[in-house]
Amino acid sequence: MKALCWHGTGDVRVETVPDPILEDPKDAIIKITSTAICGSDLHLYDGYMPTMEEGDVLGHENMGEVVEVGSVVKNLKVGDRVVVPFNIACGKCFFCKNEMFSLCDRSNPNAEMAKKAMGHSPSGLFGYSHMLGGFWGGQAEYLRVPYADVGPLKLSNGMPDEKVLFLSDIFPTGYMAAENCRIQEGDTVAIWGCGPVGQFAIKSAWMLGAGRVIAIDNVQERLVLAATEGGAETINFDDVDVYDALMEMTDGRGPDSCMDAVGCEAHAGGTLDGTLDAVKTTAYLATDRPHVLRQAIWACRKGGTISIPGVYVGFGDKIPIGAAMGKGLTIKQGQTHTHKYMPMLLEKIENNEIDPSFVITHEVPLDDAPEAYEMFKNKEDGCIKVVLKP
Numbered sequence: 001m002k003a004l005c006w007h008g009t010g011d012v013r014v015e016t017v018p019d020p021i022l023e024d025p026k027d028a029i030i031k032i033t034s035t036a037i038c039g040s041d042l043h044l045y046d047g048y049m050p051t052m053e054e055g056d057v058l059g060h061e062n063m064g065e066v067v068e069v070g071s072v073v074k075n076l077k078v079g080d081r082v083v084v085p086f087n088i089a090c091g092k093c094f095f096c097k098n099e100m101f102s103l104c105d106r107s108n109p110n111a112e113m114a115k116k117a118m119g120h121s122p123s124g125l126f127g128y129s130h131m132l133g134g135f136w137g138g139q140a141e142y143l144r145v146p147y148a149d150v151g152p153l154k155l156s157n158g159m160p161d162e163k164v165l166f167l168s169d170i171f172p173t174g175y176m177a178a179e180n181c182r183i184q185e186g187d188t189v190a191i192w193g194c195g196p197v198g199q200f201a202i203k204s205a206w207m208l209g210a211g212r213v214i215a216i217d218n219v220q221e222r223l224v225l226a227a228t229e230g231g232a233e234t235i236n237f238d239d240v241d242v243y244d245a246l247m248e249m250t251d252g253r254g255p256d257s258c259m260d261a262v263g264c265e266a267h268a269g270g271t272l273d274g275t276l277d278a279v280k281t282t283a284y285l286a287t288d289r290p291h292v293l294r295q296a297i298w299a300c301r302k303g304g305t306i307s308i309p310g311v312y313v314g315f316g317d318k319i320p321i322g323a324a325m326g327k328g329l330t331i332k333q334g335q336t337h338t339h340k341y342m343p344m345l346l347e348k349i350e351n352n353e354i355d356p357s358f359v360i361t362h363e364v365p366l367d368d369a370p371e372a373y374e375m376f377k378n379k380e381d382g383c384i385k386v387v388l389k390p
């Protein structure tokens with residue numbers, strides 16, 4: 001089959017690789033009909049994520065048609081149309097039973113590698129390094145789905161792929177990130193990053209009762225989308241000091257919750273901490289650039305909440321943990337427990353409360369994926385979200 005393979009920093013290629021086969025009776029194989037490029041894929045593309053290997057197939061936002069099922073799979077049959085969560089979960093361990101699917105204890109065959117880096121292993125992920133399972137992703141013609149009875153969400157309606165594809169990741173991610181803000185009716189929520197995750201976080205913050213949403217970025221079309229589609233007030237961090245702007249907008253008190261929907265590759269212009277991060281990551285003295293997290297902790301009101309859906313991969317330097325302590329902040333973060341949110345968010349789509357396709361700016365054949373990665377990374381041609389068609 002054709003698949004998008006990782007070959008190192010800034011180097012992805014569409015190649016012919018062996019078709020996936022059933023490796024376990026609990027597996028299913030799906031033929032991909034739509035798959036998206038995520039901001040998380042950029043961390044791989046930019047070489048931030050350890051334990052990637054040449055030839056790894058990328059892609060964790062996947063949907064398609066079931067073409068083969070293992071002998072013990074009960075919930076799926078050939079021909080079913082499914083959207084697949086980006087995390088792989090067994091459905092039976094302590095963490096799965098408690099709806100912490102991204103922390104599944106059994107789905108990462110390389111758990112020992114992850115333990116060395118984190119103390120314990122999170123779940124396996126599609127197309128996201130060997131430390132997280134070494135599973136091939138779905139930016140390909142076919143995908144092997146482990147624990148097929150647990151993850152894939154069956155679609156019985158005729159809704160187009162574009163409306164349901166993002167149940168695989170960014171819609172649940174935005175929603176859980178907003179939940180992690182612990183929003184009280186009328187709260188002010190500030191969201192750093194107006195990428196696809198930020199856009200869904202904005203919508204979700206309203207759903208959960210926010211009174212004001214303030215969105216921060218420096219990419220004009222993303223700020224415009226946050227304002228028009230999302231109804232957010234916006235701050236362009238190129239134009240103003242973010243802390244000063246937020247204080248002015250909240251009478252000096254600070255937002256009730258602050259969300260970092262940017263993660264380890266924050267842009268920091270000529271700021272002192274940003275320059276330090278740039279020097280340290282270039283010299284391999286640091287792994288992440290936590291400029292946004294610092295700013296969020298600094299700006300959040302006393303007793304407020306920090307929500308971090310943005311991905312960090314290693315050790316964050318100069319995080320103002322003293323300010324977080326002194327101000328009594330609550331910090332919540334993590335990979336999304338996607339399985340938990342999919343049915344409920346599908347219902348919102350079916351009820352026309354939201355049409356997730358609003359973030360899509362480009363739809364291209366899988367063959368054009370390498371150019372699409374470059375365009376998405378550099379935010380060329382107004383690119384906000386790319387859907388690939390194998």
Ligand SMILES: NC(=O)c1ccc[n+]([C@@H]2O[C@H](COP(=O)([O-])OP(=O)(O)OC[C@H]3O[C@@H](n4cnc5c(N)ncnc54)[C@H](O)[C@@H]3O)[C@@H](O)[C@H]2O)c1
Nearest residue numbers: 039040193195196197217262263266267309310311335336
């Ligand atoms: N927790 C999860 O399960 C999960 C799931 C999906 C994505 N993610 C992560 O969420 C983050 C966002 O994903 P995305 O797809 O929206 O990515 P994206 O790269 O499209 O968006 C990131 C946005 O942040 C903006 N940004 C950069 N520096 C900034 C700064 N200093 N202040 C404000 N904004 C700044 C960029 O301009 C960009 O618009 C990524 O780190 C991704 O890995 C996490």
Ligand SMILES: [Zn+2]
Nearest residue numbers: 038040061169
């Ligand atoms: Zn993703």
Ligand SMILES: [Zn+2]
Nearest residue numbers: 090093096104
């Ligand atoms: Zn489990």
